[in-house]
Amino acid sequence: MQEIEPLTYGRYYHIYSHGVGNRDLFRETDNYDYFLDLYDKHISPIAETYAWVLMKNHFHLLVRIRNVDECLNLTGFENLSGLKPLHQHFSNLFNAYTKAFNKYYETRGSLFERPFKRKRIHHKAYFKSIVLYIHNNPVHPVK
Template sequence: MQAIYPLETGRYYHIYNRGINSCDLFTEEDNYNYFINLYEKYIDPIADTFAWVLMPNHFHLLVRLKDVNEIDLSGLKPPHQYFSNLFNAYTKAYNKRNNRHGALFERPFKRKLIEDESYFKQLVLYIHNNPVHHGFCSHPIEYGWSSYLTCLSHKPTKLKRNETIDWFNDEANFKYMHNKAVETMQLEKWLEIE
């Protein structure tokens, strides 16, 4: 079992979780959209997002918790509470819509501190290639519920797109690295993902 450490401001994290007993978290398009709207409400004020993917029964996020001087301090709670509020709000709505009750997400949600550039880059590739690994598509560009398309877009976004691409030097190398065959099982072991 992974040790759960408190989230610290100013640090980068891989946040991930799945449905309890691997149940689906997202069963229709509205579910994905609703989760993203709640994410913007609860997480955008306290964290910058660099990559994400929503899969039917799990998700992955790459975030940096904002420093205290970057956050509106009125009503400030510990960072993990914002994630808990997101998951609780989504669970309530999902349960009501699907006439179910009880927990939806495994607890506690998983988090891994990112401390080096190599991990950051490998994690971006892992997140964007997750749908490929699970057989939903043959390339990340084909999957609509990840940040890959947003990284390549020029539309306004809250995603830290430029910073993410800069980790790969430029957009051409970002695309090149995503086009390379990614050995997801090796990444899972290297990233120590359960």
């Protein structure tokens, strides 16, 4: 079993996931917009986003998890008891989106592969390569 990289305050991560069984995560424009609204609600309070791409059946994010003191300065996080484990914010995003998606399309079951993938970014060169990778992900060469 692959070891899961824990999320840590103040660190940079490449976070990504696919639809279960290559299932589409986004079927229409409104799906993308709704996911981004939920992302703003669940992730923006605990992370800065540097790059992202939402594809039909997967997504990629480049984020820096905020430091604890940055999170504590936000409304509703006046003390450490208000902080959830960092991965829980992402789980809440995926669960909220999945519930709405399944209800709207009258489907059931998991939508995202579990666990969501995350790779810590240790070096500036890797950071740059992930930015390029994310921005070039939707580009397909013409044959």
